[in-house]
Each structure stands twice: as structure tokens, then as C-alpha cells.
Amino acid sequence: xxxxxxxxxxxxxxxxxxxxxxxxxxxxxxxxxxxxxxxxxxxxxxxxxxxxxxxxxxxxxxxxxxxxxxxxxxxxxxxxxxxxxxxxxxxxxxxxxxxxxxxxxxxxxx
Amino acid sequence: xxxxxxxxxxxxxxxxxxxxxxxxxxxxxxxxxxxxxxxxxxxxxxxxxxxxxxxxxxxxxxxxxxxxxxxxxxxxxxxxxxxxxxxxxxxxxxxxxxxxxxxxxxxxxx
DNA sequence: CGGGATCCTATTGGATACTG
DNA sequence: CAGTATCCAATAGGATCCCG
Numbered sequence: 001x002x003x004x005x006x007x008x009x010x011x012x013x014x015x016x017x018x019x020x021x022x023x024x025x026x027x028x029x030x031x032x033x034x035x036x037x038x039x040x041x042x043x044x045x046x047x048x049x050x051x052x053x054x055x056x057x058x059x060x061x062x063x064x065x066x067x068x069x070x071x072x073x074x075x076x077x078x079x080x081x082x083x084x085x086x087x088x089x090x091x092x093x094x095x096x097x098x099x100x101x102x103x104x105x106x107x108x109x110x
Numbered sequence: 111x112x113x114x115x116x117x118x119x120x121x122x123x124x125x126x127x128x129x130x131x132x133x134x135x136x137x138x139x140x141x142x143x144x145x146x147x148x149x150x151x152x153x154x155x156x157x158x159x160x161x162x163x164x165x166x167x168x169x170x171x172x173x174x175x176x177x178x179x180x181x182x183x184x185x186x187x188x189x190x191x192x193x194x195x196x197x198x199x200x201x202x203x204x205x206x207x208x209x210x211x212x213x214x215x216x217x218x219x220x
Numbered sequence: 221c222g223g224g225a226t227c228c229t230a231t232t233g234g235a236t237a238c239t240g
Numbered sequence: 241c242a243g244t245a246t247c248c249a250a251t252a253g254g255a256t257c258c259c260g
Contacts, residue, residue: 004215010137010156012211013204019214021131023233027120039242046120050234055243065218076241077240086217093206094123100203101122104129105114107196108175133253149222160254165223186221187260 016090019064024049024057026094029083032067033091036082066090126200129174134159134167136204139193142177143201146192176200 002009009015020026024046031037031045043054058081061067066087072078083091112119119125130136134156141147141155153164168191171177176197182188193201 013207015211097123
């Protein structure tokens with residue numbers, strides 16, 4: 001039994017799933033895997049996400065140490081988001097997940 | 111945009127996450143990756159899961175083609191669960207996920 | 221033995237309005 | 241620009257009882 005963040009996990013893989021489970025998290029991570037983005041740029045990339053959801057998902061990713069939020073003390077406000085080393089370490093796995101997903105779809109169509 | 115099972119996915123990786131997201135799914139998959147189990151054997155392996163949840167998760171895994179349910183026409187009933195080729199194809203990824211989870215924990219403790 | 225049916229709670233996500 | 245705050249709907253999960 002693994003205790004982490006008020007949850008009990010039976011398997012360490014569930015921890016990673018907890019980190020990336022959330023309606024917009026993998027999408028955010030995949031965007032940030034390419035480059036740094038500002039808040040409103042991410043909004044444009046994900047028109048379906050409300051402000052509340054985008055902010056929530058970013059905050060969780062930040063608290064879990066996958067994403068870094070850099071605030072510039074300027075007016076108007078400027079905030080940049082980019083992957084931490086920990087977030088970067090998940091990128092190959094996310095790509096694998098993506099390939100498996102494509103394979104799965106092909107398989108299900110035949 | 112990928113349409114699959116009444117959901118719209120922006121990234122193929124979300125499909126795999128949908129398949130294995132569920133409180134007991136990765137645990138079921140990890141047990142079945144080693145050997146075939148009967149229903150009540152799985153119950154004993156996962157004391158925290160209620161009958162309803164165990165059945166639900168197994169049915170979803172079956173409907174998604176990851177697990178095969180084999181019913182023997184005997185009395186008392188006998189039902190066996192084991193991984194399909196599709197389910198087996200996810201095992202290496204699940205192991206990777208497990209390693210990443212362990213790494214993450216170590217990192218967070220320091 | 222291997223479930224199904226019902227009822228209830230908790231968590232997640234959405235819509236909308238407001239702000240330093 | 242980059243968020244908060246509030247209220248509400250949908251889904252996931254849990255407790256309990258029943259059945260061929």
C-alpha cells in the first residue's frame with residue numbers, strides 16, 4: 001500500500017495516472033512539451049476548456065511538480081508555463097501512450 | 111479530434127487513459143498479466159473492491175477488449191478472466207508507468 | 221459462485237459573472 | 241491579462257440487499 005496525497009495506491013503506476021488524469025492535462029503537457037506558452041496562448045490552443053478548468057489543471061500540474069509557472073511583475077500581467085525536468089521525464093511515456101492509442105483505434109476499426 | 115465511445119479526444123493517448131482509468135483497472139490488469147484468475151480469486155486479491163465495482167471494472171475491460179471472460183457451463187458457476195492479446199500489449203507500458211511512479215515518489219521524498 | 225438491482229455520497233467538470 | 245467565485249449538472253464510486 002502506497003500512501004500519497006490523501007490516497008492509498010496499490011500500485012505505483014496509479015500515482016502517474018493520478019498526475020495526468022484530468023480532462024485537459026495530457027493536452028497541456030503535450031503542448032508544453034514543444035515550447036513555453038503564456039496563459040492566453042494555451043487558451044487559444046484549447047478553445048473547449050473554460051478559464052476555470054484551464055487554471056485548475058495548470059495549478060494541479062504545478063503543485064505536482066510537472067509544470068513551472070513563471071510570473072513576470074509587469075503590467076499587464078504576464079505568466080509563462082513550461083515543463084519542469086520531472087514533467088519532461090514523462091514525455092516519452094506520453095508519446096508511447098499516444099502510439100498505443102492509435103494502434104488501438106486501428107485495431108478496433110477492423 | 112478523435113471520436114470514440116461518445117467522447118471526443120484531442121489526443122490518442124487519452125483513449126488509452128480512458129481504458130485504464132477506473133479505481134481497480136490497473137490492479138486487475140497487473141494481476142491478470144501474471145495468470146488467469148477466477149472471479150472470487152480476484153476478490154480475495156482485492157479486498158477493498160466491492161462486488162459491484164469489481165464486476166463493473168471487469169465488464170468495462172471486457173467490453174474494451176482488454177480482458178476475456180470465459181464462462182464454464184457447470185454448477186456451481188465457474189468464470190475465468192485473462193488478458194486478451196490487446197490487453198497483453200499494454201503490459202510493458204503499465205510496467206513503465208509503475209517505474210515512473212516509483213521514481214516520482216523517490217523524487218518527492220527528497 | 222458469480223453476479224444484479226437499488227439507493228446514496230463524493231468528486232469532477234461546466235456555465236456564468238466578476239476582478240486587480 | 242490572467243485569473244476568482246459561485247452555483248449547478250454529470251459521473252464515479254460505495255453500501256446494502258437479493259438471486260439463479
